[in-house]
Amino acid sequence: MDFEFTKEQLMFKKEVVRFAQKEIVPRVQEHDLKEAFDFESFRKLGEFGILGLHFPEEYGGEGADVLTTVLAGEALGEAGVDGGLTLSYGAHSFLCADTIFLHASEELKRKYIPKLASGEWIGCMGLSEPDAGSDVASLTTSAEKRGDRYVLNGTKMWITNGPIADVAVIYAKTQPELQHAGISAFVVPKGTEGFTAGPPLIKMGVRTSQTSELVFTDCEIPASHLLGREGEGFLMAMQTVEWDRSALLAPFIGSATYLLKNCARYAKGRVQFGRPIGHFQAIKHKLADIRIFGEAARALVYRIAWCKDQGKPLNHLEAAVAKLFIGDWSLGPTNDAVVLHGGYGYTHEFNVERIFRDSRLAPIGGGTSEIQKKIISKLM
Amino acid sequence: MNFEFGARETDLFEKVQTAMRALEQERNLEKADQPENETNVRAALVSLSDLGYLHLGVGFDSDGSKGTLSLMGAMEAVALVSPSVYLAIEMSARAFGRVLSTWGDAEQQERWLTPLIDGQILGGVALSESALNLDNDPLQTTGRWEDAAVVVSGQKTYVVNGAIADWIAVAGLMEKKPAFFLLEAGSPGLKIAPRRTTMGYEGTVINDLTLEKCRVPSRHIIGPFENEPVLDTIRIWENQILLGASLGLMQAAFQAAKTYANEHHTGGKPIIAYQEVAFKLAEMLTLLQTSQLLAYRAAWTADNDPGEVRSLTWCAKVFCTEAAEKVASSALQILAGAGFTSGNVAERAYRCAKYGQIAGTSTEIARVKIGDAALGLR
Numbered sequence: 089m090d091f092e093f094t095k096e097q098l099m100f101k102k103e104v105v106r107f108a109q110k111e112i113v114p115r116v117q118e119h120d121l122k123e124a125f126d127f128e129s130f131r132k133l134g135e136f137g138i139l140g141l142h143f144p145e146e147y148g149g150e151g152a153d154v155l156t157t158v159l160a161g162e163a164l165g166e167a168g169v170d171g172g173l174t175l176s177y178g179a180h181s182f183l184c185a186d187t188i189f190l191h192a193s194e195e196l197k198r199k200y201i202p203k204l205a206s207g208e209w210i211g212c213m214g215l216s217e218p219d220a221g222s223d224v225a226s227l228t229t230s231a232e233k234r235g236d237r238y239v240l241n242g243t244k245m246w247i248t249n250g251p252i253a254d255v256a257v258i259y260a261k262t263q264p265e266l267q268h269a270g271i272s273a274f275v276v277p278k279g280t281e282g283f284t285a286g287p288p289l290i291k292m293g294v295r296t297s298q299t300s301e302l303v304f305t306d307c308e309i310p311a312s313h314l315l316g317r318e319g320e321g322f323l324m325a326m327q328t329v330e331w332d333r334s335a336l337l338a339p340f341i342g343s344a345t346y347l348l349k350n351c352a353r354y355a356k357g358r359v360q361f362g363r364p365i366g367h368f369q370a371i372k373h374k375l376a377d378i379r380i381f382g383e384a385a386r387a388l389v390y391r392i393a394w395c396k397d398q399g400k401p402l403n404h405l406e407a408a409v410a411k412l413f414i415g416d417w418s419l420g421p422t423n424d425a426v427v428l429h430g431g432y433g434y435t436h437e438f439n440v441e442r443i444f445r446d447s448r449l450a451p452i453g454g455g456t457s458e459i460q461k462k463i464i465s466k467l468m
Numbered sequence: 469m470n471f472e473f474g475a476r477e478t479d480l481f482e483k484v485q486t487a488m489r490a491l492e493q494e495r496n497l498e499k500a501d502q503p504e505n506e507t508n509v510r511a512a513l514v515s516l517s518d519l520g521y522l523h524l525g526v527g528f529d530s531d532g533s534k535g536t537l538s539l540m541g542a543m544e545a546v547a548l549v550s551p552s553v554y555l556a557i558e559m560s561a562r563a564f565g566r567v568l569s570t571w572g573d574a575e576q577q578e579r580w581l582t583p584l585i586d587g588q589i590l591g592g593v594a595l596s597e598s599a600l601n602l603d604n605d606p607l608q609t610t611g612r613w614e615d616a617a618v619v620v621s622g623q624k625t626y627v628v629n630g631a632i633a634d635w636i637a638v639a640g641l642m643e644k645k646p647a648f649f650l651l652e653a654g655s656p657g658l659k660i661a662p663r664r665t666t667m668g669y670e671g672t673v674i675n676d677l678t679l680e681k682c683r684v685p686s687r688h689i690i691g692p693f694e695n696e697p698v699l700d701t702i703r704i705w706e707n708q709i710l711l712g713a714s715l716g717l718m719q720a721a722f723q724a725a726k727t728y729a730n731e732h733h734t735g736g737k738p739i740i741a742y743q744e745v746a747f748k749l750a751e752m753l754t755l756l757q758t759s760q761l762l763a764y765r766a767a768w769t770a771d772n773d774p775g776e777v778r779s780l781t782w783c784a785k786v787f788c789t790e791a792a793e794k795v796a797s798s799a800l801q802i803l804a805g806a807g808f809t810s811g812n813v814a815e816r817a818y819r820c821a822k823y824g825q826i827a828g829t830s831t832e833i834a835r836v837k838i839g840d841a842a843l844g845l846r
Contacts, residue, residue, distance in 0.1 A: 089471060089537055089768070090469060090537075090768060090772070091469060091764075091765050091768045091769075092469060092772065093469060155469060351842075352842040352844070356843060369835075369839075372836045372838070372840060372842075373832075373836070373839060374839075375838065375843070376782075376786065376834070376836075376839045377835070378842075379779075379783060379841075379842060380783045380838065383780060383787075384758050384762045384787050386765075387471075387761035387764075387765050388757070388758060388761060391471045394470070394471050395471070408750075409757045409758070412750070412751075458747070461743075461750035461751065462747075462750075464750035464754065465746035465747060465749055465750045468726065468750070468753050
C-alpha cells in the first residue's frame with residue numbers, strides 16, 4: 089500500500105488548478121446567478137484536454153489514466169470551479185462519451201468522441217424518469233425495433249445537460265417484461281425528429297448545469313445507434329458507476345481544499361473583539377472539520393480510481409461507501425464555511441453559499457444516500 | 469499508489485490476530501486484577517515477539533512488513549481482540565521502544581531495546597503531569613546533577629503500565645531542556661499510586677507516579693535535547709497507537725453487531741432485514757472503511773511525507789476516535805440488551821473509545837492545531 093502520486097500527476101494537477109483559476113473561475117458567479125451554462129468555460133475545458141482526458145489520443149483524448157483524471161476533477165474543485173460545471177463535465181465525459189466510446193460501433197466512435205472530447209459537442213445521458221429514479225427496473229421509456237430502426241417513446245427526467253446536449257445516450261426498454269435485462273442503450277443525436285428537451289429546471293444548486301426532461305415521441309433512430317446488444321443497457325449504466333464514484337466525486341474533495349483556504353483567509357482578515365476571528369478556538373475547530381472531511385474523503389475516491397487503473401472489477405461496496413461518505417459528510421463542512429463567514433456567508437459576496445447549495449446534491453444525485461446504504465448492507 | 473497490503477503484511481496481520489485469539493481463549497484479557505493483567509501482558513509479549521510484532525516501528529522491521537503503515541495494520545489486528553493488552557504492549561514496544569530507538573545511544577539500545585523487542589521486558593513512558601496539557605504547561609518534573617548522577621523529582625499522571633513496567637522512561641526537564649530519565653521498577657524514591665479505576669481499558673494498568681529525588685545514573689539519561697521536538701514526536705506516536713486502537717474497536721464492534729443482526733430474529737425475520745438496522749450497519753462500515761484509509765494514509769506519511777505527518781495524524785486522530793465512539797454506540801444499539809450487558813464487545817468498545825478522544829492529543833487540542841495549520845500558525 090502506498091499513497092504517492094507521480095511527479096507528473098502532481099504537476100498536471102497544479103496546471104489544471106492554475107488554468108481553472110485563470111480561465112474559468114472569474115465567470116463562475118455570473119453564470120451561477122443567471123443560472124446560465126458557461127459555454128465558453130466548457131469549450132476551454134475541452135481545449136485544455138480535460139473533457140477527453142481519458143480517451144486515447146486517436147480519438148482526440150490525452151490517454152490519461154483514471155487517477156490522473158480524478159486529479160483533474162479534484163483540481164477543478166480546488167480552483168473554485170462550481171459544482172454545476174463539474175457536474176456537466178461529468179455527465180458529458182463519463183456518463184455519455186465514455187459509454188459511446190466503450191460500446192458504440194467504430195463509425196459512431198469516430199463521429200462522436202473527438203467532438204465530445206474537444207467540447208465542440210455536448211453530451212448527456214438519460215436514465216432516470218419521472219417515476220423511475222433509484223428503481224431503474226421500472227423505467228417505461230420503450231424502444232421498439234421496426235426494420236432497421238428503433239422507435240423511442242417515453243420521458244426522461246433530471247437530465248444534466250439535457251437542454252443543451254448535441255447527443256444523448258438514452259436507456260430504454262426493448263423487452264419490458266425482462267426488467268433490468270430488457271434495458272438497452274442508444275445514441276440519439278439532437279435534432280432527431282420526435283426528440284425534444286424541456287426547459288431548464290430551476291434548481292437550488294449546481295445552477296450552471298442545465299437540467300431538464302427529455303421527451304421522445306415516436307422518435308426514430310437507426311438500428312446502428314444501439315450500443316452493444318439489446319438487453320445490455322443496465323450493465324452499461326452500471327459501468328459508469330466507476331466514474332461516478334471517482335471522477336465525479338473528486339471535485340468535492342477539491343472543493344474542501346478550496347473552502348479551507350478561503351475560510352482561513354477570511355478568518356485571518358475578519359477582526360472582531362480586537363483580534364482576527366481565526367484566533368478563536370471555535371473558528372479553528374470549524375477549519376479543522378473542513379480539513380478533516382477533505383482528508384477522510386480523499387483516499388475513498390483514489391481507491392476506486394486505482395482499482396479501475398489496475399483493471400480490477402468495481403467493488404460496489406467500496407463505491408457505495410465513497411458515495412455515502414462524501415454525500416452525507418460534505419454537508420457539514422460547507423455549512424461550517426457559511427457560518428464562519430457570518431452574514432457575508434449568506435450573501436453572494438463570497439462563494440461559500442454557492443458551494444453550500446451545490447453540495448446539497450451530493451447525497452441525492454447519482455444514487456441517494458439511502459440507496460448506498462441499501463447496497464452496502466446487502467453486500468457487507 | 470497502491471491500495472493493497474502485501475502478502476507478507478496480511479500474513480503478519482492474520483498471525484498476530486490468531487495469536488491474540490489463542491490468548492483470549494485462555495485468559496480474561498479485559499477484566500482482571502493487576503497481577504492477572506501483568507501475566508496477560510507478559511504472555512502476549514512472548515507470543516507476539518515470536519511473530520516479529522514487537523520489532524515493528526523500532527528499526528528492526530523484517531522484509532515485507534516495513535514501516536509505520538504495516539505497523540498500523542498489525543496494531544489494528546491486535547487491538548480488535550484485546551484493546552487493554554494492546555494498549556499496554558504499545559506503550560511498551562512503540563512508545564518506550566521508540567524513545568530508545570530514536571534517541572538512545574548504541575549502549576542504551578543494546579541494554580533495553582534488544583530485550584524489549586524480544587518480549588523479555590515491559591516498558592512505559594511517563595509523560596503527562598497534573599496539567600495534562602503539554603502545550604500550555606511546561607513539564608514540572610526536573611532533573612539536576614548531583615555528583616555523578618541526576619536527581620529527578622516530580623509527579624506523573626496516567627502512566628500506562630506504571631505499576632507493572634520493568635523500566636519507565638520519565639519525561640522531564642534537565643537544564644531547562646527536555647530529557648528522559650530511565651527508571652527501573654523499585655528504584656528508591658519512585659512511588660506508585662494504586663491503580664486508577666477507569667471507564668474503559670479495564671485490563672490495562674494505569675497509575676500515577678511520584679518521583680522523590682530519584683537518583684538516575686548518567687547512562688540512564690536520554691537527552692537533554694537542544695532543538696528536538698521531543699514531546700511533539702511522542703504525541704505523534706501516542707496518536708498512532710490510539711488510531712490503531714480505534715480501528716480495532718470499530719472492527720470488533722461492527723463484526724459483533726453484524727453477526728447479531730443476522731442471527732437475532734424478530735417479526736419472523738433477522739433484524740438485519742429491517743432497514744433501520746441494516747442502514748445503521750452500512751453507516752458503521754462506511755465510518756470504519758473511511759477511518760482505515762485515513763489512518764493508513766497518516767501512517768504512510770510518517771515514513772514518506774514528514775511535512776504532513778503531524779497535521780494528517782491529528783486529522784486521523786480526531787476522525788477515527790470520534791468514529792469509534794459512533795460505531796460502538798450504533799453497535800450497542802443494535803445489540804440492544806446484549807450490548808448493554810457488561811463484558812459485551814460493543815459496550816467495551818463504547819467505553820474504550822472515549823479514551824481515544826482524551827488521550828494523546830485530545831480531539832479539542834487536535835482541532836486547534838489543525839486550525840492553526842490552516843491559518844499558517846504552525
